[in-house]
Amino acid sequence: MNDDLDRQNNNIIANWARKHSLWVLAYGTGCGAIEVPPTMTSRYDAERFGITGMATPRQADVLLITGYLAIKTLKRVIRTYEQMQAPKYVIGFGSCTINGGMYWDSYNTIKRLDDYIPVDIFINGCMPRPEGVIDGFIKLQERIARGQAKGWQHYQENLDWYRANQKKVIKNWTMPDYNW
Amino acid sequence: MDSKLIKEQEIKRNINNAFRSAEVTVVRRRRISVRFRAGILPAFISYLKEYMGFVHLVMISCVDWLEDNQFELVYHLWSYEEHIHAMIKIRLDRDNAQIKSLSSLWPHAETYEREIHEMFGVDFEGHPGLTDLILEDWSDLPPMRRDFDTRAFVAETFEWRKGREDAQDVRQTISARYGETIPEFKKDK
Protein backbone atom coordinates (compact mmCIF):
# COMPACT_ATOMS: atom_id res chain seq x y z
CA MET A 1 0.00 0.00 0.00
CA ASN A 2 2.81 2.37 0.86
CA ASP A 3 4.44 1.88 -2.51
CA ASP A 4 1.19 2.86 -4.04
CA LEU A 5 1.02 6.04 -1.98
CA ASP A 6 4.59 6.89 -2.83
CA ARG A 7 3.89 6.40 -6.47
CA GLN A 8 0.91 8.74 -6.24
CA ASN A 9 2.99 11.29 -4.45
CA ASN A 10 5.87 11.26 -6.87
CA ASN A 11 3.89 11.45 -10.04
CA ILE A 12 5.42 14.52 -11.64
CA ILE A 13 2.61 15.31 -14.01
CA ALA A 14 -0.07 14.88 -11.39
CA ASN A 15 1.89 17.03 -8.96
CA TRP A 16 2.27 19.73 -11.53
CA ALA A 17 -1.48 19.73 -12.03
CA ARG A 18 -2.17 19.66 -8.31
CA LYS A 19 0.06 22.53 -7.52
CA HIS A 20 -1.69 24.82 -9.97
CA SER A 21 -5.15 24.18 -8.70
CA LEU A 22 -5.37 24.47 -4.94
CA TRP A 23 -8.92 24.61 -3.72
CA VAL A 24 -8.98 26.00 -0.25
CA LEU A 25 -11.75 24.97 2.05
CA ALA A 26 -13.64 28.07 3.15
CA TYR A 27 -13.32 27.41 6.82
CA GLY A 28 -11.96 29.84 9.34
CA THR A 29 -11.01 29.57 12.95
CA GLY A 30 -9.40 32.22 15.10
CA CYS A 31 -8.62 35.77 14.11
CA GLY A 32 -6.47 34.86 11.11
CA ALA A 33 -9.51 34.13 8.96
CA ILE A 34 -9.79 37.87 8.51
CA GLU A 35 -6.67 37.84 6.32
CA VAL A 36 -8.11 35.33 3.91
CA PRO A 37 -10.68 37.56 2.14
CA PRO A 38 -8.06 40.18 1.16
CA THR A 39 -5.80 37.38 -0.02
CA MET A 40 -8.50 35.97 -2.22
CA THR A 41 -10.01 39.19 -3.53
CA SER A 42 -8.85 41.74 -6.03
CA ARG A 43 -6.00 43.39 -4.19
CA TYR A 44 -3.80 40.33 -3.64
CA ASP A 45 -5.75 38.09 -5.97
CA ALA A 46 -4.53 34.66 -4.96
CA GLU A 47 -6.37 33.17 -7.88
CA ARG A 48 -3.51 34.06 -10.19
CA PHE A 49 -1.63 31.25 -8.44
CA GLY A 50 -4.51 28.87 -8.87
CA ILE A 51 -5.67 29.26 -5.29
CA THR A 52 -9.35 29.62 -4.82
CA GLY A 53 -12.12 28.79 -2.43
CA MET A 54 -14.27 25.72 -2.18
CA ALA A 55 -17.27 25.28 0.00
CA THR A 56 -17.22 21.59 0.77
CA PRO A 57 -14.45 19.49 2.26
CA ARG A 58 -15.02 16.67 -0.18
CA GLN A 59 -13.86 18.79 -3.06
CA ALA A 60 -11.18 20.84 -1.35
CA ASP A 61 -7.43 20.25 -1.40
CA VAL A 62 -6.17 22.62 1.24
CA LEU A 63 -7.33 23.03 4.80
CA LEU A 64 -6.30 26.36 6.22
CA ILE A 65 -6.22 26.45 9.99
CA THR A 66 -6.30 30.17 10.49
CA GLY A 67 -5.34 30.55 14.11
CA TYR A 68 -6.19 29.30 17.53
CA LEU A 69 -8.20 26.14 17.68
CA ALA A 70 -10.48 25.39 20.57
CA ILE A 71 -10.86 21.77 21.54
CA LYS A 72 -14.45 21.95 20.45
CA THR A 73 -13.38 23.18 17.02
CA LEU A 74 -10.61 20.61 16.81
CA LYS A 75 -13.26 17.94 16.76
CA ARG A 76 -14.87 19.54 13.72
CA VAL A 77 -11.52 20.09 12.08
CA ILE A 78 -10.56 16.44 12.39
CA ARG A 79 -13.90 15.46 11.01
CA THR A 80 -13.43 17.85 8.12
CA TYR A 81 -9.88 16.79 7.45
CA GLU A 82 -10.80 13.15 7.32
CA GLN A 83 -13.59 13.85 4.87
CA MET A 84 -11.28 15.56 2.43
CA GLN A 85 -9.97 13.42 -0.36
CA ALA A 86 -6.28 12.76 -0.74
CA PRO A 87 -4.03 14.37 -1.74
CA LYS A 88 -4.82 17.02 0.82
CA TYR A 89 -2.67 19.63 2.44
CA VAL A 90 -2.88 21.53 5.70
CA ILE A 91 -1.54 25.00 6.27
CA GLY A 92 -1.08 26.17 9.86
CA PHE A 93 -1.59 29.86 9.87
CA GLY A 94 -0.35 32.17 12.62
CA SER A 95 1.62 31.59 15.77
CA CYS A 96 -1.35 30.08 17.58
CA THR A 97 -1.10 26.96 15.48
CA ILE A 98 2.65 26.76 16.00
CA ASN A 99 3.01 27.05 19.75
CA GLY A 100 -0.17 28.47 21.13
CA GLY A 101 0.67 32.09 20.38
CA MET A 102 -0.85 34.51 22.77
CA TYR A 103 -3.28 31.82 23.90
CA TRP A 104 -0.41 29.78 25.28
CA ASP A 105 -1.99 29.44 28.71
CA SER A 106 -5.61 29.18 27.66
CA TYR A 107 -7.43 26.14 28.92
CA ASN A 108 -9.39 25.43 25.78
CA THR A 109 -7.11 26.00 22.79
CA ILE A 110 -4.62 23.47 21.54
CA LYS A 111 -0.96 24.47 21.49
CA ARG A 112 0.60 22.42 18.72
CA LEU A 113 -1.51 21.80 15.69
CA ASP A 114 0.86 19.20 14.25
CA ASP A 115 0.15 16.90 17.16
CA TYR A 116 -3.39 16.46 15.93
CA ILE A 117 -3.34 16.76 12.17
CA PRO A 118 -0.33 16.72 9.84
CA VAL A 119 0.73 20.21 8.80
CA ASP A 120 2.55 20.75 5.53
CA ILE A 121 3.39 24.41 5.91
CA PHE A 122 3.35 26.79 8.84
CA ILE A 123 3.05 30.48 8.17
CA ASN A 124 4.22 32.48 11.13
CA GLY A 125 3.03 35.88 12.24
CA CYS A 126 0.23 37.07 14.40
CA MET A 127 -1.49 37.34 12.02
CA PRO A 128 0.41 36.85 8.74
CA ARG A 129 -0.17 39.47 6.11
CA PRO A 130 -1.64 38.42 2.75
CA GLU A 131 1.87 38.58 1.29
CA GLY A 132 2.94 36.06 3.89
CA VAL A 133 -0.04 33.88 3.13
CA ILE A 134 0.71 33.89 -0.58
CA ASP A 135 4.35 33.16 0.15
CA GLY A 136 3.26 30.20 2.24
CA PHE A 137 1.08 28.94 -0.57
CA ILE A 138 3.95 29.23 -3.02
CA LYS A 139 6.18 27.27 -0.69
CA LEU A 140 3.45 24.67 -0.49
CA GLN A 141 3.28 24.53 -4.27
CA GLU A 142 7.01 24.00 -4.41
CA ARG A 143 6.74 21.17 -1.95
CA ILE A 144 3.90 19.62 -3.90
CA ALA A 145 5.93 19.78 -7.09
CA ARG A 146 8.82 18.07 -5.34
CA GLY A 147 6.47 15.45 -3.91
CA GLN A 148 7.28 16.51 -0.36
CA ALA A 149 3.85 17.59 0.80
CA LYS A 150 3.14 14.18 2.22
CA GLY A 151 1.21 15.10 5.30
CA TRP A 152 -1.84 13.06 4.33
CA GLN A 153 0.32 10.01 3.77
CA HIS A 154 1.99 10.55 7.11
CA TYR A 155 -1.44 10.75 8.70
CA GLN A 156 -2.51 7.44 7.26
CA GLU A 157 0.67 5.74 8.32
CA ASN A 158 0.68 7.16 11.84
CA LEU A 159 -3.01 7.20 12.44
CA ASP A 160 -2.65 5.55 15.85
CA TRP A 161 -0.33 8.25 17.10
CA TYR A 162 -2.60 11.02 15.88
CA ARG A 163 -5.66 9.29 17.27
CA ALA A 164 -4.04 8.93 20.67
CA ASN A 165 -3.23 12.64 20.75
CA GLN A 166 -6.68 13.58 19.56
CA LYS A 167 -8.42 11.41 22.08
CA LYS A 168 -6.29 12.85 24.83
CA VAL A 169 -7.96 16.24 24.47
CA ILE A 170 -11.32 15.25 23.01
CA LYS A 171 -12.96 13.56 25.91
CA ASN A 172 -16.19 12.45 24.35
CA TRP A 173 -15.15 10.79 21.12
CA THR A 174 -18.33 10.30 19.15
CA MET A 175 -16.86 10.30 15.68
CA PRO A 176 -16.76 7.28 13.42
CA ASP A 177 -13.41 5.51 13.27
CA TYR A 178 -12.52 5.65 9.62
CA ASN A 179 -10.40 2.98 8.09
CA TRP A 180 -8.36 3.38 5.00
CA MET B 1 -23.44 68.27 41.42
CA ASP B 2 -26.23 67.31 43.80
CA SER B 3 -28.83 69.12 41.80
CA LYS B 4 -28.09 66.84 38.87
CA LEU B 5 -28.82 63.69 40.84
CA ILE B 6 -32.49 64.36 41.57
CA LYS B 7 -33.75 61.51 39.43
CA GLU B 8 -31.29 59.08 40.96
CA GLN B 9 -32.16 60.11 44.52
CA GLU B 10 -35.83 59.74 43.81
CA ILE B 11 -35.37 56.23 42.49
CA LYS B 12 -33.33 55.41 45.55
CA ARG B 13 -36.15 56.65 47.81
CA ASN B 14 -38.74 54.70 45.88
CA ILE B 15 -36.76 51.49 46.01
CA ASN B 16 -36.16 51.91 49.72
CA ASN B 17 -39.85 52.50 50.38
CA ALA B 18 -40.74 49.24 48.73
CA PHE B 19 -37.80 47.10 49.82
CA ARG B 20 -36.28 48.32 53.03
CA SER B 21 -33.36 45.88 52.96
CA ALA B 22 -32.08 47.06 49.57
CA GLU B 23 -28.87 49.05 49.98
CA VAL B 24 -29.00 51.60 47.20
CA THR B 25 -25.98 53.72 46.31
CA VAL B 26 -25.98 56.47 43.77
CA VAL B 27 -22.68 55.89 42.04
CA ARG B 28 -22.75 58.87 39.79
CA ARG B 29 -25.06 60.53 37.34
CA ARG B 30 -27.23 57.92 35.62
CA ARG B 31 -25.84 55.03 37.58
CA ILE B 32 -27.09 53.40 40.74
CA SER B 33 -25.96 50.23 42.41
CA VAL B 34 -28.12 48.07 44.66
CA ARG B 35 -27.06 45.34 47.04
CA PHE B 36 -29.76 42.84 47.73
CA ARG B 37 -30.46 39.46 49.27
CA ALA B 38 -30.55 36.46 46.99
CA GLY B 39 -33.77 35.03 48.47
CA ILE B 40 -36.42 37.24 46.90
CA LEU B 41 -34.49 38.44 43.91
CA PRO B 42 -37.13 37.70 41.24
CA ALA B 43 -39.72 39.71 43.17
CA PHE B 44 -37.33 42.63 43.48
CA ILE B 45 -36.30 42.56 39.83
CA SER B 46 -39.86 42.27 38.62
CA TYR B 47 -40.73 45.26 40.81
CA LEU B 48 -37.97 47.23 39.10
CA LYS B 49 -39.16 46.05 35.73
CA GLU B 50 -42.87 46.64 36.18
CA TYR B 51 -42.96 49.76 38.33
CA MET B 52 -39.63 51.54 38.02
CA GLY B 53 -39.18 51.32 34.27
CA PHE B 54 -36.06 49.15 34.22
CA VAL B 55 -37.32 47.17 31.28
CA HIS B 56 -34.04 46.18 29.69
CA LEU B 57 -31.79 43.47 31.06
CA VAL B 58 -28.42 44.43 29.64
CA MET B 59 -26.46 41.51 30.95
CA ILE B 60 -25.71 39.31 33.92
CA SER B 61 -22.16 38.92 35.07
CA CYS B 62 -20.50 36.97 37.81
CA VAL B 63 -17.53 37.80 40.00
CA ASP B 64 -15.68 35.21 42.02
CA TRP B 65 -14.77 36.58 45.46
CA LEU B 66 -12.63 33.66 46.50
CA GLU B 67 -11.42 35.39 49.68
CA ASP B 68 -14.98 35.85 50.95
CA ASN B 69 -16.01 32.44 49.64
CA GLN B 70 -18.76 34.11 47.66
CA PHE B 71 -19.93 34.66 44.13
CA GLU B 72 -21.34 38.02 43.21
CA LEU B 73 -23.94 38.13 40.48
CA VAL B 74 -24.42 41.53 38.90
CA TYR B 75 -27.63 42.19 36.99
CA HIS B 76 -27.36 45.22 34.77
CA LEU B 77 -30.68 46.89 34.08
CA TRP B 78 -31.41 49.94 32.00
CA SER B 79 -34.33 52.30 32.07
CA TYR B 80 -35.20 53.94 28.77
CA GLU B 81 -37.43 56.51 30.44
CA GLU B 82 -35.02 57.76 33.06
CA HIS B 83 -31.82 56.82 31.24
CA ILE B 84 -30.46 55.18 34.34
CA HIS B 85 -28.28 52.13 34.61
CA ALA B 86 -28.92 50.01 37.70
CA MET B 87 -26.57 47.31 38.88
CA ILE B 88 -28.19 44.78 41.18
CA LYS B 89 -25.55 42.93 43.13
CA ILE B 90 -26.27 39.63 44.81
CA ARG B 91 -23.86 37.65 46.92
CA LEU B 92 -24.11 33.87 46.88
CA ASP B 93 -22.38 31.29 48.96
CA ARG B 94 -19.66 29.73 46.87
CA ASP B 95 -20.21 26.21 48.14
CA ASN B 96 -23.93 26.20 47.51
CA ALA B 97 -24.44 28.70 44.73
CA GLN B 98 -28.10 28.62 43.88
CA ILE B 99 -30.45 31.32 42.72
CA LYS B 100 -33.78 31.60 40.94
CA SER B 101 -33.64 32.00 37.22
CA LEU B 102 -34.92 35.20 35.62
CA SER B 103 -35.84 33.51 32.37
CA SER B 104 -39.54 34.09 33.02
CA LEU B 105 -38.97 37.85 33.10
CA TRP B 106 -36.59 38.10 30.15
CA PRO B 107 -36.16 35.16 27.79
CA HIS B 108 -32.65 36.25 26.94
CA ALA B 109 -31.56 35.89 30.56
CA GLU B 110 -31.36 32.19 29.75
CA THR B 111 -28.20 32.58 27.71
CA TYR B 112 -26.37 34.54 30.39
CA GLU B 113 -27.43 32.08 33.02
CA ARG B 114 -26.25 29.14 30.98
CA GLU B 115 -22.90 30.77 30.52
CA ILE B 116 -22.54 31.58 34.21
CA HIS B 117 -23.58 28.07 35.03
CA GLU B 118 -20.91 26.58 32.85
CA MET B 119 -18.14 29.05 33.67
CA PHE B 120 -18.71 29.33 37.43
CA GLY B 121 -21.00 26.50 38.38
CA VAL B 122 -23.85 28.65 39.70
CA ASP B 123 -27.11 26.76 39.67
CA PHE B 124 -30.19 28.60 38.36
CA GLU B 125 -33.44 27.17 39.63
CA GLY B 126 -36.23 27.10 37.11
CA HIS B 127 -33.97 27.46 34.11
CA PRO B 128 -35.36 25.50 31.15
CA GLY B 129 -32.08 23.92 30.07
CA LEU B 130 -28.80 24.37 31.91
CA THR B 131 -26.63 22.58 29.38
CA ASP B 132 -23.24 23.45 27.93
CA LEU B 133 -23.17 26.68 25.98
CA ILE B 134 -19.61 27.23 24.83
CA LEU B 135 -17.65 24.41 26.35
CA GLU B 136 -18.11 20.84 25.29
CA ASP B 137 -17.70 17.77 27.45
CA TRP B 138 -16.09 19.73 30.24
CA SER B 139 -15.52 17.61 33.32
CA ASP B 140 -13.07 19.73 35.34
CA LEU B 141 -13.86 22.65 37.67
CA PRO B 142 -15.75 25.41 35.89
CA PRO B 143 -12.89 27.26 34.19
CA MET B 144 -13.63 30.82 35.23
CA ARG B 145 -13.53 30.03 38.92
CA ARG B 146 -10.46 31.50 40.47
CA ASP B 147 -9.48 28.26 42.12
CA PHE B 148 -9.27 26.58 38.73
CA ASP B 149 -5.54 26.48 37.98
CA THR B 150 -5.34 27.23 34.26
CA ARG B 151 -1.58 26.82 33.97
CA ALA B 152 -1.60 23.45 35.69
CA PHE B 153 -4.48 22.32 33.51
CA VAL B 154 -2.71 23.43 30.35
CA ALA B 155 0.56 21.83 31.38
CA GLU B 156 -1.24 18.58 32.01
CA THR B 157 -3.48 18.54 28.95
CA PHE B 158 -1.24 19.92 26.21
CA GLU B 159 2.32 19.42 25.05
CA TRP B 160 4.43 22.55 24.94
CA ARG B 161 6.59 23.26 22.00
CA LYS B 162 10.21 23.72 22.95
CA GLY B 163 11.29 27.30 23.32
CA ARG B 164 7.93 28.40 24.52
CA GLU B 165 8.64 28.03 28.21
CA ASP B 166 11.38 30.63 28.61
CA ALA B 167 9.14 33.45 27.29
CA GLN B 168 12.19 35.34 26.10
CA ASP B 169 12.19 38.56 24.22
CA VAL B 170 12.28 37.38 20.63
CA ARG B 171 14.87 40.04 19.82
CA GLN B 172 17.39 38.22 21.97
CA THR B 173 17.01 35.07 19.91
CA ILE B 174 17.42 37.05 16.73
CA SER B 175 20.45 38.93 17.99
CA ALA B 176 22.09 35.71 19.17
CA ARG B 177 21.51 34.06 15.83
CA TYR B 178 22.32 36.88 13.47
CA GLY B 179 24.65 38.96 15.60
CA GLU B 180 22.43 42.02 15.48
CA THR B 181 22.49 44.45 18.34
CA ILE B 182 19.32 45.16 20.20
CA PRO B 183 18.52 48.86 20.00
CA GLU B 184 18.28 50.66 23.31
CA PHE B 185 15.05 52.52 23.68
CA LYS B 186 14.48 55.22 26.20
CA LYS B 187 12.59 53.86 29.18
CA ASP B 188 9.39 55.57 30.16
CA LYS B 189 9.68 57.02 33.60
Ligand code: SF4
Ligand atom coordinates in the same frame (compact mmCIF):
# COMPACT_ATOMS: atom_id res chain seq x y z
S1 SF4 C 1 -1.77 33.93 15.75
FE1 SF4 C 1 -2.51 35.93 16.46
S2 SF4 C 1 -3.94 36.60 14.86
FE2 SF4 C 1 -3.66 34.39 14.63
S3 SF4 C 1 -5.30 33.44 15.79
FE3 SF4 C 1 -3.52 33.59 17.13
S4 SF4 C 1 -3.80 35.51 18.24
FE4 SF4 C 1 -5.16 35.56 16.46
